[in-house]
Amino acid sequence: MSNLPIQEIKDRLDIVEVVGSYIKLQKTGQNYRALCPFHSEKKPSFFVSPARQIFKCFGCGASGDIFKFIMLIEGVEFGDALRILARRAGVELKPYRPELKTKRSRMYEICELSCRFFEKQLEESSVGKRAKEYLLKRGVTEESIKKWRLGYAPNTWQGLSDFLVGKGYKRGEVVEAGLAIESEKSQMPYDRFRGRIIFPIFDLNSQVVGFAGRVFEKVQNEEEIAKYINIPNTLLYDKSRVLYGLNFAKMKIREKDACILTEGYMDVILAHQAGFENTVATSGTALTPYQLKILKRYTNNLLTAFDMDVAGDMATKRGIDLAQKEDFNVKVITMPKESDPADIIAQNPKTWASLINKAKEIMNFYFESALSAFDKESPEGKKEIAKLLLPKIKVISNKILQSHWIQKLAEALKVSQEAIAEELKKIIPKSEEISPEPQVSPPAPKTRKEILEEKVVSLIFNSPQCLNYLEKEDLEVFSPQIKTILTCFKKEMPTNSQAIDKLIKKLEKESEEMKNLLLTLSLRAEIEKEPEPEKEMRICLKSLKEIATQNALNQLSKEIQIAEVAGDEKKVKNLIQKFNRLAKILTGFQKNAKNKI
Ligand SMILES: [Zn+2]
Structure with missing residues (x-):
């Protein structure tokens, strides 16, 4: 893979920007820190170094360059990470590199080619032009049609499939990409989208991964037809994870520290067009835990423009409950009945802006709607209001907030807070079915020995005088790579940071592995700058020797057992002597440690 433009991509992209487009980074000194996206933590131990162009988590050990980061966060292979970053860097990858032709990349190609096919149909076919007129009439501009790559699927059975077969793809692959359906009647799969306006669905990097199709005029012989259809889940597209428009919205969401959630593709397109660029849509699902997790990277504040009737058990509300549980601040944009954001914006964007400004905090919204739906003076009304609101109060994880709303409800219904609290206990929260997270191959946790070894090197990098405590025979307790580093340092005895940098540069040439190790160690x-590096150094070295002795003892006791089974008395005697000598040394360490305390 030596002819791949890896260096060129690295030169063009800044790791801070790449990582920063996925998670919130905070500057700390020369570096940036964040909550690690690869393991769950409360205090940030994930660092990004612009100087070294690497990331490193000191909690779970995940580390590497931009390619590694994309592989981990997107859950893709190297070839896919390369393609994502090449695209981002504007570096062209020569086609037909067999090593990059993963199944995923063929799927991406099919999606991209199909998208172009649909776009062309919208511009050039006669029915396509009618579809375009419809879009323009709904208020979508020419510019937006291009930006969102809207298209038209001709009303034919194999139009798209034949086009893709002509480009060298198999019909089975078109089915796998979700664009064709296996036919029960004939051998030939047929196109999923026929006679529909097409909304391509993008991933965070603006690559097409899926499609939705909308009817715009009556289709013959099919009276009762779904207004929208989506492709099923595929290798690239999982509707529980995708948020429509997030590729364009993510930076604005961070900038405004708020995300507007809608239900429709048209809502998103018209919102962006009118300057509400922090808008995304769930693609025909309720908010899922995965979508919330992605949004959490950008903001804690959600504004929903869903159909949010307090009565009735709707999927959208379950998503909102979930968001509250995840400690999002949720506000509700209340719209006039029977209208959606797209219509409101098309009529007058200012109306939409004022509705956003008037968005109600979710609990206030629930209270107002429940209290206006029933008579709070009658016993029956009180019961109904409580029935609606108690589950909402139950999901609030913050106890202070929860108690605030218990008090509010008690006041509104003119009953005691104790009665409300008592009823609240009876509510059993609905458990959400959350399928297990995809494995992003979590790195194995570091052993204590590894941690101590790395610490020794880091101490020396900061304070070279620590080298004086390192004896030649101590080198034996270190693992091979660290030993190589320390041997080199012990030989050269650098005294200042320039000399250290020079040594690091020299060692880096040994191997790619060594280079990576040195990067993370630096x-x-x-x-971590230690206030008392020399004292710390002594403690680390002692602990390492202790671990080495303990390991040697374990090894010896195994050998003794084997010798005993073999009946080799002389060997057993020898080994036991050795064992006792070592055990004495170990007790010495432990005694010293106790004396210190
Ligand atoms: Zn981590």
Whole structure:
């Protein structure tokens, strides 16, 4: 893979920007820190170093360059990460590199080609032009049609499939990409989208991964036809994870520290067009835990423009409950009945802006709607109001907030807070079915030995005088790579940071692995400065020797057992002597440790 433009891509992209487009980074000194996206933590131990162009989590050990980051966060192979970043960097990858032709990349190609096919149909076919007129009439501009790559699927059975077969793809692959359906009657799969306006669905990097199709005029022989259809889940598209428009909205969401959630593709397109660029849509599903997790990277504040009737058990509300549980601040944009954001914006964007400004905090919204739906003076009304509101109060995870709303409800119904609290206990929260997270191959946790070894190196990087405590025979307790580093340092005895940098540069040439290790060790040294490095050094070395002795003892006791089974008495005696000597040394360590305390 030596002819791949890896370096060119690295030169053009800044890791801070790449990582920053996925998670919130905070500047700390020369570096950036964040909550690790690869393991769950409360205090940030994930660092990004612009100087070294690497990331490193000191909690779970995940580390690497931009390619590694994309592989982990997108859950893709190297070839896919390369393609994503090449695209981002504007670096062209030569086609037909067999090593990059993963199944995924063929799926991406099919989606991209289909998208172009649909776009062309919208511009050039006669029915396509009618579809375009419909879009323009609904208020979508020419510019938006281009930006969102809207298209038209001709009303034929194999139009798209034949086009893709002509480009060298198999019909089975078109089915796998969700664009064709296996036929029971004939051998030939047929196109999923026929006679529909097409909305391509993008991933975070603006690559087409899926499609939705909307009817815009009556289709013959099919009276009762779904207004919208989506492709099923595929290798690239999972509707529980995708948020429509997030590729264009993500930076604005961070900038405005708020995200407007809608239900429709048209809502998103018209909202962006009118300057509400922090708008996204769920693609025909309720908000899922995955979507919330993605949104959490950008903001804590959600504004929903859903159909939010307080009565009735709707999927959308379950999503909102979930968001509250995840500690999002949720506000509700209340719209006039029977209207959606797209219509409101098309009529007058200012109306939409004022509705956003008037968005109600979710609990206030629930209270107002429940209290206006029933008579709060009658016993029956009180019961109904409580029935609606108690589950909402139940999901609030913050106890202070929860108690605030218990008090509010008690006041509104003129009953005691105790009665409300008592009723609240009876509510059993609905458990959400959350399928397990996809594995992003979590790195194995570091052993204590590894942690101590790295610490020793980081201490020396910061304070070279620590080298004086490192004896030649101590080198034996370190693992091979660290030993190589320390041997080199011990030989050269650098005294200042320039000399250290020179040594690091020299060692980096040994291997790619060594280079990566040195990068993360340097970053670590930069982040953790010890007030008493020499004392710390002594403690680390002692602990390492202790671990080495303990390991040697374990090994010896195994050998003794084997020798005993073999009946080799002389060997057993020898080994036991050795064992006792080592055990004495170990007790010495432990005694010293106790004396210190
Ligand atoms: Zn981590």
